[in-house]
Amino acid sequence: MPRTEHDTRPEGAADGAAPPLLRVENLHRHFVTGPPRNRKVLRAVDGVTFDVRAGECLAVVGESGSGKSTLARALMRLVEPTGGSVYYKGCDLLALSGREMREERRNIQMVFQDPYASLHPRRTVGDVVREAWRVHKDVVPKAQQEDRVAALLRQVGLPEAYASLYPSRLSGGERQRVAIARALALRPELLVLDEPVSALDVSIQAQVVHVLMKLHAELGLAYIFISHDLNLVRLVADRVAVMYMGRVVETGTAEELYGHPAHPYTQALLSASPGRATAVDLDDVLPGAVAGEASGPAGTVGCPYRTRCPKARDICATERPELGTGAHPSACHFPAG
Amino acid sequence: MSPLRDRSQPAPGSDRVVDAAASGTAPLLAVRDLAVDFATDRGRVSAVRGVSFTLQAGQSLAILGESGSGKSVTGKALLGLIDPPGRVRGAIEFEGENIVGWDEARLNTVRGPGVSMVFQDSFDSLNPVYSVGSQVTELLRVRQGLDRRVARERAVALMRQVGIPAAEERLKDYPHQFSGGMRQRMCIALAIALRPRLLIADEPTTALDVTVQAGILRLVRQLQRETRMALIFVTHDLAVARLVASEVAVMYAGRIVERGGIDDIYRRPAHPYTRALLASQPDTARSWSDLRPIAGSPPDKAGIVPGCAFHPRCPIATDRCTTEEPDLRALSADRLSRCHHAEEVLDAAH
Amino acid sequence: MNMAQELVAGATTAPPVDPGRRGSGRRRRTRLLLRSPLPLTAAIVLVAIMLVSLIAPAFIADAAQRQDLTQRLSPPFQLSDGFAFVLGGDTLGRPMLLQLVVATKTSLLIAALSVGLSALVGSAIGLISGYTGGWVDALIMRLSDIIHTLPSLLLALVILYVLSPSITNLIVVLALTRLPIYMRVARAQALEIRERVFVEASKALGSRPWRIMLRDIRPMVAPTVLTVAMLEVANVILQAAGLSFLGVGLQRPDVDLGIMVASGREYLSEAWFVTFFPGLLVVVIALAANILSNWLRAVDDPGQSALFVSRKSLRDEEVSR
Numbered sequence A: 001m002p003r004t005e006h007d008t009r010p011e012g013a014a015d016g017a018a019p020p021l022l023r024v025e026n027l028h029r030h031f032v033t034g035p036p037r038n039r040k041v042l043r044a045v046d047g048v049t050f051d052v053r054a055g056e057c058l059a060v061v062g063e064s065g066s067g068k069s070t071l072a073r074a075l076m077r078l079v080e081p082t083g084g085s086v087y088y089k090g091c092d093l094l095a096l097s098g099r100e101m102r103e104e105r106r107n108i109q110m111v112f113q114d115p116y117a118s119l120h121p122r123r124t125v126g127d128v129v130r131e132a133w134r135v136h137k138d139v140v141p142k143a144q145q146e147d148r149v150a151a152l153l154r155q156v157g158l159p160e161a162y163a164s165l166y167p168s169r170l171s172g173g174e175r176q177r178v179a180i181a182r183a184l185a186l187r188p189e190l191l192v193l194d195e196p197v198s199a200l201d202v203s204i205q206a207q208v209v210h211v212l213m214k215l216h217a218e219l220g221l222a223y224i225f226i227s228h229d230l231n232l233v234r235l236v237a238d239r240v241a242v243m244y245m246g247r248v249v250e251t252g253t254a255e256e257l258y259g260h261p262a263h264p265y266t267q268a269l270l271s272a273s274p275g276r277a278t279a280v281d282l283d284d285v286l287p288g289a290v291a292g293e294a295s296g297p298a299g300t301v302g303c304p305y306r307t308r309c310p311k312a313r314d315i316c317a318t319e320r321p322e323l324g325t326g327a328h329p330s331a332c333h334f335p336a337g
Numbered sequence B: 001m002s003p004l005r006d007r008s009q010p011a012p013g014s015d016r017v018v019d020a021a022a023s024g025t026a027p028l029l030a031v032r033d034l035a036v037d038f039a040t041d042r043g044r045v046s047a048v049r050g051v052s053f054t055l056q057a058g059q060s061l062a063i064l065g066e067s068g069s070g071k072s073v074t075g076k077a078l079l080g081l082i083d084p085p086g087r088v089r090g091a092i093e094f095e096g097e098n099i100v101g102w103d104e105a106r107l108n109t110v111r112g113p114g115v116s117m118v119f120q121d122s123f124d125s126l127n128p129v130y131s132v133g134s135q136v137t138e139l140l141r142v143r144q145g146l147d148r149r150v151a152r153e154r155a156v157a158l159m160r161q162v163g164i165p166a167a168e169e170r171l172k173d174y175p176h177q178f179s180g181g182m183r184q185r186m187c188i189a190l191a192i193a194l195r196p197r198l199l200i201a202d203e204p205t206t207a208l209d210v211t212v213q214a215g216i217l218r219l220v221r222q223l224q225r226e227t228r229m230a231l232i233f234v235t236h237d238l239a240v241a242r243l244v245a246s247e248v249a250v251m252y253a254g255r256i257v258e259r260g261g262i263d264d265i266y267r268r269p270a271h272p273y274t275r276a277l278l279a280s281q282p283d284t285a286r287s288w289s290d291l292r293p294i295a296g297s298p299p300d301k302a303g304i305v306p307g308c309a310f311h312p313r314c315p316i317a318t319d320r321c322t323t324e325e326p327d328l329r330a331l332s333a334d335r336l337s338r339c340h341h342a343e344e345v346l347d348a349a350h
Numbered sequence C: 001m002n003m004a005q006e007l008v009a010g011a012t013t014a015p016p017v018d019p020g021r022r023g024s025g026r027r028r029r030t031r032l033l034l035r036s037p038l039p040l041t042a043a044i045v046l047v048a049i050m051l052v053s054l055i056a057p058a059f060i061a062d063a064a065q066r067q068d069l070t071q072r073l074s075p076p077f078q079l080s081d082g083f084a085f086v087l088g089g090d091t092l093g094r095p096m097l098l099q100l101v102v103a104t105k106t107s108l109l110i111a112a113l114s115v116g117l118s119a120l121v122g123s124a125i126g127l128i129s130g131y132t133g134g135w136v137d138a139l140i141m142r143l144s145d146i147i148h149t150l151p152s153l154l155l156a157l158v159i160l161y162v163l164s165p166s167i168t169n170l171i172v173v174l175a176l177t178r179l180p181i182y183m184r185v186a187r188a189q190a191l192e193i194r195e196r197v198f199v200e201a202s203k204a205l206g207s208r209p210w211r212i213m214l215r216d217i218r219p220m221v222a223p224t225v226l227t228v229a230m231l232e233v234a235n236v237i238l239q240a241a242g243l244s245f246l247g248v249g250l251q252r253p254d255v256d257l258g259i260m261v262a263s264g265r266e267y268l269s270e271a272w273f274v275t276f277f278p279g280l281l282v283v284v285i286a287l288a289a290n291i292l293s294n295w296l297r298a299v300d301d302p303g304q305s306a307l308f309v310s311r312k313s314l315r316d317e318e319v320s321r
Helices: A068-075 A098-107 A125-135 A142-155 A160-164 A172-184 A202-219 A230-236 A254-259 A264-272 A314-318 B014-018 B071-078 B104-110 B132-144 B148-161 B180-192 B210-227 B238-244 B262-267 B272-279 B319-323 B342-348 C003-012 C025-033 C037-055 C057-065 C096-132 C134-149 C152-162 C167-193 C197-205 C209-246 C257-263 C273-300 C311-320
Strands: A022-033 A040-052 A057-061 A083-088 A108-111 A190-194 A222-227 A239-244 A247-253 B029-040 B043-055 B060-064 B086-094 B115-118 B198-202 B230-235 B247-252 B255-261 B329-332 B335-337
Touching (some): A022 A068, A040 A068, A057 A068, A057 A230, A068 A190, A098 A108, A108 C197, A125 A142, A125 A160, A125 A172, A125 C197, A142 A160, A142 A172, A172 A202, A172 C197, A202 A230, A222 A230, A230 A254, A239 A254, A247 A264, A264 B210, B043 B071, B043 B086, B043 B255, B060 B071, B060 B238, B071 B086, B071 B115, B071 B198, B071 B230, B132 B148, B132 B180, B148 B180, B180 B210, B198 B210, B210 B230, B210 B238, B230 B238, B238 B262, B247 B262, B247 B272, B255 B262, B255 B272, B329 B342, B335 B342, C025 C037, C025 C273, C037 C096, C037 C273, C096 C209, C096 C273, C134 C167, C152 C209, C167 C209, C197 C209, C209 C257, C257 C273
Parallel strands (some): A057 A222, A057 A239, A108 A190, A190 A222, B060 B230, B060 B247, B115 B198, B198 B230
Antiparallel strands (some): A022 A040, A022 A083, A239 A247, B029 B043, B029 B086, B247 B255, B329 B335
16 A cells, blocks of 8 residues: 655644544443442543544543543444444444444554553464454465564564564563554554553653654554653644543644643643653642542533632533634633633 | 762762761661662572662652662662562661661561651552551551540541541541542551651652642652651652652662762763663653664663673763773762763763 | 664664573473472373373283183282282282273273363353353353252263263263363453453454454463363363262273272272272372362462462562563
């Protein structure tokens, strides 16, 4: 499959001309929990809408429990969404049969957070990569598989000889690169990266980020980059979506969002990130907001962030702010700037 | 007395240096030539290979290192938590007494009122079958002989102190009913219940969200200010360490490779490893291409290379580095580095 | 500077991986076995018994069946009548030693085949049950409960009484009664492993359910099932011997250890050795298999407090990992 070699990233607002590669529309994933008498609905993903354009890196940031990992799994149908649509090049993935979906999977691949858990422990590195071609038999003919494995390993910066090793012999960073090679084996156009470096040592994170961003540029791959690390996201993302309690509360280009965060939660996240400001005085960080935890009021009325929000007014308890449209929308009644 | 000296370390200036603040008083903690190794069926594996440092009351030191650097083992050794087949050598002098080799009963006189510890995993550190309230009151009753009512009052006060809202009602709750951040606060409450003079925190916020982390770090600092407690903060994240500690000891392959003031080292590292670590972190970079990965693999504990342990990954290694192990030597009044080319590294920084 | 090149260079200059450093599971087990005296003894005994009973019958089958009434119930430990009679003669004057060898072969064969059959079928059912979940799982597990609640010996007795006793029927019946054990083990493992990330990764590639079961989950379940099967060998030998003893198992002229014990019971007072030697052999095999499988289980699960694995050797493993 031919690839464009360019490295031009879409800047600023949507030009509206090209249809998005992936469009997620009003996606929901609710879990029903608790004993039969006292059912509770957990809205892990609660009406998420966004676009990913070809060759773009969209970061989804949020803290644990914000629903960002469930979002990744729901749009890949690794958990079935309970509502909404996911259009890949205009085709609704959620309407596909199991067989059709399995075919479609080659276009969207995933890299998981924990490289110690995501590789089969009894399969060599080469077999991990080849497994993709055993599932999709028409991608690489048998005779070329060995060369292709070597090429993929080279692409992620691993020596070809690693193909015969078991994952237990590799370091975390090496394993994650194997996982990336596996994801590339089917020549996808979109990679969903679920916290791809957060399980790794700091010095190793940079290696994996380099591999990912090099592939992003060279192959024109689109990324959905899920992370809690705002410092890292600033370096890799074209656009950022901030999630809080299953909803997107702010989106925008990385520059806009870091330069002029509009939502109070985004502001809180940024000011709490270590290393953002040099010699941060913790006592000046985030008055009020740090004491709370990501557990907003239940139900669908009002703003879920209002209990932690320093700007909350009466209207925040009664009316749910919607994420607007435009270049830099935020779901807040009183956005900054 | 030589409060800071590493194994076979002749540098004469170093004693005065890092203990400038000491002004003649005996240190709270003096660690000398601490070595920890573990027996395995392939021989002994060294986790810590000769670590020396001192700590004054009220001082805060970050021990920075990646997984396998020996930072956590060092922290555990200070509390006498290394069990066989682990073996501890060297001296750990806490308030003048060497606790290496003490039995459990004797160690327990130091643990709690002397040294206590907070771990990364707050869930594993609390007993799941007792309410958090009973865990705190039990501790106070057994160790301080308080009666039930007073212990309860102290427990509520402690929980308020660490910022747990509605402390009175939450006494009856079990660990699983707390969120991660609140559980970690509870662990801190337990750790400071006996008013320790030294708190060792081993990656206490690694598993937490950034906003929660900010709250915990603020709490630790506040406690330290209020009680003049000394702090050893074990972490892999220099940016986090900067928020609570004023000094840092960078560890690599079981040894301290650099030590000094944390902001100073952050701006001008004097060891290639520290420099590489800083260059690989995203917080000061402008684009991903500014991130500089550290080449090669982390050191293998089973086979320490001859010469400087970092030389296989070091961009400025020379022949000397492959044969002769550098000492931890003083570069200035408050900076130590274990590198033959420390001056070059320091000068290159500006 | 080209970072990509630097990366590749960095990776290739990494120290070469020493192939002996982290042994595979089998290597590690062998190494540990060589240092644990009791399991090592058990393994040696088992292997010796297996070798002898598999090879020898080819040469001695005829001699074992030859009846010599002058040797009827002749006492053991006398070499005057030849080495074949060193353990005495049985009720029809056949040499005990040779009979024992042949009987052991049959007993081991029955045990191996029925254990193999139930392990294969049971773990397959358990795997499907655990992975699929839902009503399939519920149905299969209730079935397994039913088999489990019936006393297995009684069940086997009834079935064998209705069918004609033959070696095939014996193997099938023994396999059937032990089925639930494998179903449960495999199901429990499958339930746990299907939640692992590598299974999710396989789904993300587009694998079908059967492929995930066969290629992703099965290799993870197999070692546990093998350990259980090892333990079951002892149980099944005892059970087969019991059934033969009760007369619904094998029939003469086929001979297994149970029949040998049974045939001596009327002569217990005058010829103890006719019952004793086959009985002893059953105990030895069962004990050795038990020790070995318990040890295997403990090796694979360091959390288990095991009598047979020295804690130190396990701890060393952990540290060096």
